[in-house]
Amino acid sequence: MSLVNRLFGAKESSASTARDRLNIMLSHERASNSFPFLDDMRNDIIEVIKKYTSVENVSIRTEQNQNIDILEVEITLGK
Amino acid sequence: MGQVITVTSGKGGVGKSTSLANIAVALADLGQKVIAIDFDIGLRNLDMILGLENRIVYDVVDVMEGNCKLPQAIINDKHSKNLSFLPASQSKDKNILDKAKVNSLVETLKLDYDVILLDSPAGIEGGFEHAIAFADQALVISTPDISSVRDADRVIGIIDAKSLKAQQGDEVTKHIIINRIKPEMVERGDMLSTDDVLKILALPLIGVVPEDEKVISSTNTGEPVVRDEKALSGEAYRRIAQRIMGQEVEFLDLKAKKGIFKRMFA
Numbered sequence: 640m641s642l643v644n645r646l647f648g649a650k651e652s653s654a655s656t657a658r659d660r661l662n663i664m665l666s667h668e669r670a671s672n673s674f675p676f677l678d679d680m681r682n683d684i685i686e687v688i689k690k691y692t693s694v695e696n697v698s699i700r701t702e703q704n705q706n707i708d709i710l711e712v713e714i715t716l717g718k
Numbered sequence: 719m720g721q722v723i724t725v726t727s728g729k730g731g732v733g734k735s736t737s738l739a740n741i742a743v744a745l746a747d748l749g750q751k752v753i754a755i756d757f758d759i760g761l762r763n764l765d766m767i768l769g770l771e772n773r774i775v776y777d778v779v780d781v782m783e784g785n786c787k788l789p790q791a792i793i794n795d796k797h798s799k800n801l802s803f804l805p806a807s808q809s810k811d812k813n814i815l816d817k818a819k820v821n822s823l824v825e826t827l828k829l830d831y832d833v834i835l836l837d838s839p840a841g842i843e844g845g846f847e848h849a850i851a852f853a854d855q856a857l858v859i860s861t862p863d864i865s866s867v868r869d870a871d872r873v874i875g876i877i878d879a880k881s882l883k884a885q886q887g888d889e890v891t892k893h894i895i896i897n898r899i900k901p902e903m904v905e906r907g908d909m910l911s912t913d914d915v916l917k918i919l920a921l922p923l924i925g926v927v928p929e930d931e932k933v934i935s936s937t938n939t940g941e942p943v944v945r946d947e948k949a950l951s952g953e954a955y956r957r958i959a960q961r962i963m964g965q966e967v968e969f970l971d972l973k974a975k976k977g978i979f980k981r982m983f984a
Binding site: 652653654655657658660661662664665668669 | 867868872904907908909
């Protein structure tokens with residue numbers, strides 16, 4: 640920031656606001672984008688389980704840490 | 719064998735076709751045999767930017783549907799014998815392209831040209847998928863504004879998922895072009911800087927193009943700005959072409975023009 644801006648008390652720059660908003664939004668969006676195959680995989684898993692037993696629901700959760708991606712698959716079997 | 723370079727952005731109106739036209743002309747001036755293909759079916763624009771709209775008889779859809787032979791649809795540039803152009807169809811359904819036919823077209827052109835530049839439509843649907851499927855390299859264009867950066871990020875995330883090269887275990891080379899940057903706004907802190915955008919998108923930069931009124935006037939006349947020796951934006955595009963050819967060229971030093979008052983107190 641130049642001396643002039645400082646002297647006249649310019650407000651915080653809009654670019655830094657844009658930066659922060661983008662970083663927050665993109666970290667969120669990237670997490671949900673990183674497994675584009677999720678729906679297809681879920682259907683495939685259901686098909687496989689159906690071969691052997693009855694399945695009620697398959698839910699897949701994703702979790703991301705700094706270094707690893709975790710897929711948590713929960714299969715609810717029918718009666 | 720020619721290499722296939724796709725110019726894409728996600729968001730519309732950031733200067734995809736304009737950039738592609740200028741890079742195509744600059745590459746041709748460097749001695750490369752170049753063909754520019756407009757994949758924006760139904761909304762063609764590359765023809766007017768290149769100033770070749772009056773020469774169109776057949777288009778890329780005619781080629782794929784077998785209404786004409788490929789050489790009949792290819793248009794030669796007015797100035798450069800190294801540059802050719804294949805227009806998009808204006809009237810037909812945008813869903814008409816078919817992956818196998820796009821592939822065979824691209825493979826055929828690879829034999830005759832050094833560089834095949836594909837102009838992807840905005841969005842991430844069919845047209846984009848066809849334009850990226852056979853790319854060796856992608857140039858992702860973003861302006862320094864929030865929506866454009868966000869869409870560019872999204873496109874970068876799905877390029878590999880849609881590309882044949884990635885399916886074969888290879889990777890599409892990806893570079894960023896930052897378009898329409900205004901140095902005085904960046905210095906005031908009112909526009910994302912080149913560094914800001916690069917940090918967010920996390921890909922190497924291949925060019926920074928300043929906002930330039932000459933781009934508009936050159937589009938008006940159908941003479942890409944890169945042919946204007948004095949235009950700063952033209953120089954930016956010339957340098958991008960050199961970098962595509964593997965040369966190391968400095969990036970333009972984009973600084974705001976300062977008034978006396980500012981210069982004294984800055």
